Amino acid sequence: MFYFFCLGHTLYKKGEKGTGEKVDKKQTEIFDAALYAVCERVAAALFLLPEEIKCKAQEIRLRCGKAVALTMPKGIYYITPVGGVQKDAAGCLKVDKNDLNESFRLLCRGSVYSRVEQIKNGYVSMKGGHRAGVCGVFCDGGISFVSSINYRLSRQAFGTADYLLSAYKGGGVLIAGPPGSGKTTLLRDFIRLLSSGAQGSPYRVAVVDTRGEISATFEGVSYNDLGENTDVLLGVEKGEGTELAIRTLYPHFVAFDEIGGKDELKAVLSCMGAGVSLITTAHVGAKAELMTREITRELLLSGGISTVVLLSRAEKRGEILNTYEVIKAWEQ
């Protein structure tokens, strides 16, 4: 079987036409390493993908009865059984129930019991700092009948926050944008720059990393560079973690991903008087939603945020907004 696999790969490589694009080997390796959690049949096809695709892929989506889909910066592509990509799902590699069950088993490394809390929240942390979203029938013991798995590949992009750092004048920062716009990537790089002293003197940054997505920590090993002066609180809820960090770590900044609940907001607001600035992200579709969404409105009106970065899927660089102007525009 392995022989045919190698033969197929060789034949495919011979017929492959290079796009001439520069391939980042490290990014390709990140993609290949994440395949440990994908069932053998699908992983074999994904392994055969051209390197140009591998290094840009953002997500791998397995849905029961549907074609294997790859989310790329330019849209969704489907995988053919011989490791090609196309825009049309017809004739592509389809995922069946066994593939999903096997993938779920590999994803949890056969240890659902140690990931029940994550599964109840709809995700499983992966080696390499990636995160897999899991859908199915949720029950007390976790999940039964897995219907789809979405592998979100975590890639640290150095230099993405340079423009933000040069425009930053102190205070809290809210990075807002729709899912997949690069909020966490920007947050991660901004933390690294602040912590490593890119602006002058280094700052102490406390990261409340509930899901291990910012630091890409898996089994105690952190796969992302967050700078020299960053402390990471793992597995703790954001509100609780923020209070804990301020009380024990004396940070200049507290950072966490995806502010969502009222409890988190309450904890954050109670900490604002402590002279600590907050850096966080929020799901916002457009500029107007900054003030129409309750959580972001309250956050902006609290005065704890001075800079808002509004990201979109189309543009790499986000729009930097002054909170005061955002509030003024909304009031008018």
Added chain:
Amino acid sequence: MGAIKLIGCMLIILCCGFFGVRLAASLKQRAKSLTEISLAVDTLSANISLGGRDIDLLIDEALPTGLTFNGQRVFAEKNLSLRSEDCQLVSDFLKDLGMADTASVIKRCNSYKELIVLQQKKAQREVEERYRLYIICGFISGITLSLLWW
């Protein structure tokens, strides 16, 4: 000639006796191995209740020396004297053991522990019933063969 015959007879008796002793020892060893497996289930159950670590690591740590699990079935070294039914029982227990929440996994550990203990009791009864029998039969068959040969 008589002396050679006598030495031959002695060799036959010793060989048959040794065979009987080995069979009897394997009965004892099986009971001992099953006791070790039952203890391993306890260890596994305790470590699972602590949470955090992956099941394959916990299984590797808990299983007695000579017993290995490849994710599908258990392989036992010969000196453990386990029968295929014992290996099958342990394989069934370990296969996909971690694919549920902690409470269900521990419940499964407890029910399989009962089955393993039952198997161990059977093995112990066999030891009581057949241990001496095998040794005596070994020597008696040796003596019978020697007499026939004489």
